[in-house]
Amino acid sequence: MNRALWLWGILFAVWLLLSGHIETLFIVFGLFTCTVAVWVSVRMGIVDRESVPVHLLGRAIAYVPWLVWEVFKSNVRVARIILSPRIRVDPSIVHFRASQTTDLGRFIYANSITLTPGTVTTGVTGDDMEVHAIVQSEIDGSEENDMNRRVAVLEGKDPR
Amino acid sequence: MDMVLTVLTWALLMAGAFFLLTGALGMVRLPDVFTRMHAAGMTDTMGAGLILVGLLVHTLAGGGELVAVPVRLLLILGFLWFTSPIATHATAKAALSGGVRPFTRADESDEGQGGASS
């Protein structure tokens, strides 16, 4: 129920910010639309930990800047590969073990891997991540473990 | 102050353009669909991201409305950063299950397809 309220609040905030009209008619329309949308979502049973992960909000604020910095660093690495006069790539498919316990945590980890250029998640089966890397040797265990550890912290240790 | 923000906007836009062009160059130069995905990822993350942040700084420096425009820019940015990995992953998975064999270093000697220029 709490999640439904969060969803309603987020939807209404988006409505207000995107419409930019602070007139009674539009606000009433917004209240109505958001209520119907949340009601339908609750009835469909899609308001849960995965679709409205507000419990991650606090820890995500710490994770996102680190991720952006990581993305920047790997962008520079890939740019150097592309701009070198002779392309020197050594791509291969490697396997990682994800230490997250929930599907949501694995989803965040897989998307973080894909978001950093140089690594693309091609498949997730259980806790096994299949990752295509553009330069095999740059995927050293320690670095990826850092991301793995941070996502595990992000998802928290609370049970499903 | 205005000067600083103008310079910052320029720097962000040009850095974004640099990553865009590098990514696009990579799309042409890299040898196969999987390696090209990494180049496409560059355009989606840093290229688009830096340009949108540059527009954001420009707006905050007085180049536009202060609520509507930044909110929209941040929405576009967030949406791109959320969907780009999903689209890339879907392409990679489809390519793998469609039977595309990833390029490896061993193929480098007998390259003929893929238009890799080196």
Next chain:
Amino acid sequence: MFAVTAAALLVAMGLAMCRALLGPTAYDRVLALNNIGTKTVVLIAVLGFLNGRPDFLDLAIAYALINFIGTIAVLKYIEYGDLGAPSRPDGGEAN
């Protein structure tokens, strides 16, 4: 400065279009099209600033949505040859 950025975007789109035309596999073309779509989103935003009409940002949001859905739809069509096909028959992870 927006004009310079827009020019860079157009050049990048041209390069991606080369890949879409050359691309040996269908996946190369899809990747290039998705990439062109992303660049179009940014281009629309930059053009809005260039013309002093920030309303264009709404179009950019809509284009970003369409681009994502379109890419997924095309990929699904390539993979299954049918947009109405159920997700993976083996019951594995959905894309």
